[in-house]
Amino acid sequence: MAVQQTTFTTVRQGDQMALGGALEVILPLRYAGARSVSIGYEIVGPARAPVLIVAGGISAGRHVISSDEFAESGWWECQKTALSAARILAIDWIGSDGALDCPIDPTDQALAIAAVLDALGIVRAAGFAGASYGAMVGLHFAVLFPHRCEQLLAISASERAHPFSSACRSLQRKAIALGERADDPAAGVALARALAMLTYRTADEYRQRFDAAPSVEGLSVRVSAEDYLDFQGARSAARTSAVAYRRLSESIDLHQMEASQLNLPCIFVAVESDWLVPMEDIRALADHVPQARFIVLPSLFGHDAFLKEQDQVSAILTEFIASLESAQ
Amino acid sequence: MAVQQTTFTTVRQGDQMALGGALEVILPLRYAGARSVSIGYEIVGPARAPVLIVAGGISAGRHVISSDEFAESGWWECQKTALSAARILAIDWIGSDGALDCPIDPTDQALAIAAVLDALGIVRAAGFAGASYGAMVGLHFAVLFPHRCEQLLAISASERAHPFSSACRSLQRKAIALGERADDPAAGVALARALAMLTYRTADEYRQRFDAAPSVEGLSVRVSAEDYLDFQGARSAARTSAVAYRRLSESIDLHQMEASQLNLPCIFVAVESDWLVPMEDIRALADHVPQARFIVLPSLFGHDAFLKEQDQVSAILTEFIASLESAQ
Numbered sequence: 001m002a003v004q005q006t007t008f009t010t011v012r013q014g015d016q017m018a019l020g021g022a023l024e025v026i027l028p029l030r031y032a033g034a035r036s037v038s039i040g041y042e043i044v045g046p047a048r049a050p051v052l053i054v055a056g057g058i059s060a061g062r063h064v065i066s067s068d069e070f071a072e073s074g075w076w077e078c079q080k081t082a083l084s085a086a087r088i089l090a091i092d093w094i095g096s097d098g099a100l101d102c103p104i105d106p107t108d109q110a111l112a113i114a115a116v117l118d119a120l121g122i123v124r125a126a127g128f129a130g131a132s133y134g135a136m137v138g139l140h141f142a143v144l145f146p147h148r149c150e151q152l153l154a155i156s157a158s159e160r161a162h163p164f165s166s167a168c169r170s171l172q173r174k175a176i177a178l179g180e181r182a183d184d185p186a187a188g189v190a191l192a193r194a195l196a197m198l199t200y201r202t203a204d205e206y207r208q209r210f211d212a213a214p215s216v217e218g219l220s221v222r223v224s225a226e227d228y229l230d231f232q233g234a235r236s237a238a239r240t241s242a243v244a245y246r247r248l249s250e251s252i253d254l255h256q257m258e259a260s261q262l263n264l265p266c267i268f269v270a271v272e273s274d275w276l277v278p279m280e281d282i283r284a285l286a287d288h289v290p291q292a293r294f295i296v297l298p299s300l301f302g303h304d305a306f307l308k309e310q311d312q313v314s315a316i317l318t319e320f321i322a323s324l325e326s327a328q
Numbered sequence: 329m330a331v332q333q334t335t336f337t338t339v340r341q342g343d344q345m346a347l348g349g350a351l352e353v354i355l356p357l358r359y360a361g362a363r364s365v366s367i368g369y370e371i372v373g374p375a376r377a378p379v380l381i382v383a384g385g386i387s388a389g390r391h392v393i394s395s396d397e398f399a400e401s402g403w404w405e406c407q408k409t410a411l412s413a414a415r416i417l418a419i420d421w422i423g424s425d426g427a428l429d430c431p432i433d434p435t436d437q438a439l440a441i442a443a444v445l446d447a448l449g450i451v452r453a454a455g456f457a458g459a460s461y462g463a464m465v466g467l468h469f470a471v472l473f474p475h476r477c478e479q480l481l482a483i484s485a486s487e488r489a490h491p492f493s494s495a496c497r498s499l500q501r502k503a504i505a506l507g508e509r510a511d512d513p514a515a516g517v518a519l520a521r522a523l524a525m526l527t528y529r530t531a532d533e534y535r536q537r538f539d540a541a542p543s544v545e546g547l548s549v550r551v552s553a554e555d556y557l558d559f560q561g562a563r564s565a566a567r568t569s570a571v572a573y574r575r576l577s578e579s580i581d582l583h584q585m586e587a588s589q590l591n592l593p594c595i596f597v598a599v600e601s602d603w604l605v606p607m608e609d610i611r612a613l614a615d616h617v618p619q620a621r622f623i624v625l626p627s628l629f630g631h632d633a634f635l636k637e638q639d640q641v642s643a644i645l646t647e648f649i650a651s652l653e654s655a656q
Contacts (some may be wrong), residue, residue, distance in 0.1 A: 164531035182510035203492035
């Protein structure tokens with residue numbers, strides 16, 4: 001992993017320390033071979049706090065929570081209180097800029113995180129807290145770099161993608177291809193994202209939120225959830241290219257690891273109503289890891305519980321970060 | 329309902345009686361007003377057997393089972409033994425020929441069936457056996473024409489579409505629109521159908537059938553279920569136009585009725601694993617019908633159980649048809 005260039009956009013010393021930048025490195029990608037990639041990253045939080053790698057879904061990135069230096073809301077803003085006790089390191093997924101049009105294995109993301117740790121001179125992180133795709137990457141990071149992470153918190157990830165979920169994603173990618181053929185890749189991404197949104201939630205939530213009868217205006221029929229799905233799709237299409245969406249979506253399907261390779265204390269969190277990554281698959285993973293704790297989260301929100309169940313997730317994060325501190 | 333023309337393609341007398349044809353009528357459609365429609369129909373079976381209206385999903389039609397006169401396999405061929413005890417009447421859904429580009433209410437289909445009964449001189453059917461969309465139409469037929477049907481068997485239908493299922497279908501229709509924009513409506517229909525196929529089955533079935541890891545060839549990633557979904561999509565696109573698919577898909581979302589309007593003996597069948605039409609919704613319907621029996625079908629196949637659980641469905645159909653005979 002040859003580091004070619006490191007640029008910090010912000011550096012501040014003192015009790016708080018925030019860095020953000022882009023690292024240009026050549027990574028040996030599993031399927032595509034050596035590729036030059038740009039890895040956006042951010043590290044924020046008290047300088048003496050334990051380093052916690054944080055990683056979310058395929059649409060999440062380096063900006064986890066707001067800070068004085070980076071004031072915008074992050075993708076896990078609702079967990080700012082819990083996360084503030086740690087020094088948070090996060091990256092933009094390689095491929096998220098659309099510059100890598102090749103299969104991206106989740107292990108490639110683990111290499112990218114290691115490259116950032118190298119550039120920052122961090123030998124070892126106290127912990128890795130990942131959810132969804134970020135938890136898959138966390139599993140691989142812990143397997144590939146057993147000496148660079150002391151504890152793992154993995155929310156809503158199992159040993160490999162469920163075949164039904166993979167089938168759902170393959171159709172999202174067909175929507176993207178159809179959008180490209182219609183010369184409107186954004187429309188394809190919007191449809192793919194709307195399909196994905198369905199898989200992130202539950203039928204029970206839709207019943208509560210979108211109970212109204214469909215509307216018929218002239219010759220057009222629209223169902224109750226349609227405005228919401230259109231909005232979510234358009235928002236995603238505005239910030240994600242077709243290539244980025246396709247390659248990160250594929251990357252979830254390429255996820256595959258074995259529980260027996262994990263030799264660190266792990267907490268696995270499963271959401272009862274998650275049908276994208278079923279609870280039983282996570283239980284099976286936890287059952288085969290010697291130092292594992294298995295937590296079941298009751299929720300209306302399925303796979304999105306890590307973003308929606310603020311109190312339950314905060315309690316888990318707070319306890320996890322406290323255990324990192326006491327281990328220092 | 330002015331009957332303009334009736335054409336029989338086959339007429340045979342004797343113990344067996346088979347007719348097939350197309351009826352040209354003007355129907356007062358709920359949303360689109362008076363429209364001239366062509367209703368394909370078939371009636372087969374012993375001349376003295378009780379008349380049973382049979383109706384299936386939106387891709388099913390008038391040809392239910394093979395007969396001497398119409399030798400091709402029908403969409404419910406696996407139930408030929410059970411169904412042979414009845415005189416089966418079935419139609420092609422109005423809209424299935426793509427000639428009606430307007431919202432089609434399930435009540436419109438009930439009117440179409442009544443028009444065929446009129447043309448055939450059948451005052452009253454002994455029973456109506458419907459599954460999926462066909463069961464929704466059966467519910468409306470029983471409400472609109474309480475004196476034209478003595479008993480109802482409704483498999484996998486509730487009082488109205490579930491909001492989550494409607495959301496899924498709205499995205500199938502967006503796929504169709506995207507195909508039209510790409511000047512390849514067949515590709516849109518194929519994607520819509522593949523999406524629908526996912527909703528007809530269960531994650532457990534996919535786990536059993538499509539357990540293989542994804543394949544990576546060059547820069548292309550394919551998941552295990554993808555060939556199957558492509559095949560199903562292409563097959564559907566070869567026989568269903570974009571307009572037909574969109575309008576029949578919408579029609580499911582327009583389904584809405586009230587249990588209290590049903591005044592006939594009903595059997596409601598719910599499939600435990602059906603997440604498109606959840607068992608609890610069907611139980612709620614059955615609970616509000618005085619003369620109702622509620623049957624739960626255990627199955628791996630979700631909404632498609634009526635096509636896949638040959639033995640269980642055969643037992644239900646056989647008993648239902650026997651009760652029609654004894655009521656004659």
